[in-house]
Amino acid sequence: MTRALVLNATFEPLSIVPSRRALMLLLDEKAELIHSTERHFRAARVAFPEPSVVRLARYVRVPYQSRVALNRRAVFARDGHRCQYCGAAAENIDHVVPRSRGGTHTWDNVVAACRRCNTRKEDRLVHEVGLTLRRAPAQPRERVWFLVATGGLRPDWEPYLGSASLSASA
Ligand SMILES: [Zn+2]
Numbered sequence: 001m002t003r004a005l006v007l008n009a010t011f012e013p014l015s016i017v018p019s020r021r022a023l024m025l026l027l028d029e030k031a032e033l034i035h036s037t038e039r040h041f042r043a044a045r046v047a048f049p050e051p052s053v054v055r056l057a058r059y060v061r062v063p064y065q066s067r068v069a070l071n072r073r074a075v076f077a078r079d080g081h082r083c084q085y086c087g088a089a090a091e092n093i094d095h096v097v098p099r100s101r102g103g104t105h106t107w108d109n110v111v112a113a114c115r116r117c118n119t120r121k122e123d124r125l126v127h128e129v130g131l132t133l134r135r136a137p138a139q140p141r142e143r144v145w146f147l148v149a150t151g152g153l154r155p156d157w158e159p160y161l162g163s164a165s166l167s168a169s170a
Helices: 019-027 072-078 115-121 143-149 155-169
Strands: 003-007 013-018 031-043 046-056 092-095 110-113
Touching (some): 003 019, 003 155, 013 155, 019 046
Parallel strands (some): 003 046
Antiparallel strands (some): 003 013, 031 046
């Protein structure tokens, strides 16, 4: 499935959506086409270029807290798909302070973990089971970093990702 980069009216990258969804934004006149791929969507007698980059017609204000949604995929991307206790391939999301002990479901309390560490820890605290965190979890500062880290970067997105894409690949 091809994905498209959605830019705010200010050209700031906002999100990545399926190209079909981006086409809907264009047809609803909620966005303008900036770049398309070589392919087309065909319907009846008309063909639409498959969008790669679209820009919203109206500015969307992004509340700081919702800038990077906290979900399994995003946490795995932040943590490089590695268990933050032992470095093995991550399979689970672990709450550093377990929810049963008052831990919150927030960026600074959630890490990627392998099944073994996750099971070993259960409802206990890190020091109680002799585990050590490789680094303190934190909310990703750069929304753009997140867009790049989740993969599938298209070359025609790069001008809009700016310096952040350079730092993300370093
Ligand atoms: Zn582990």
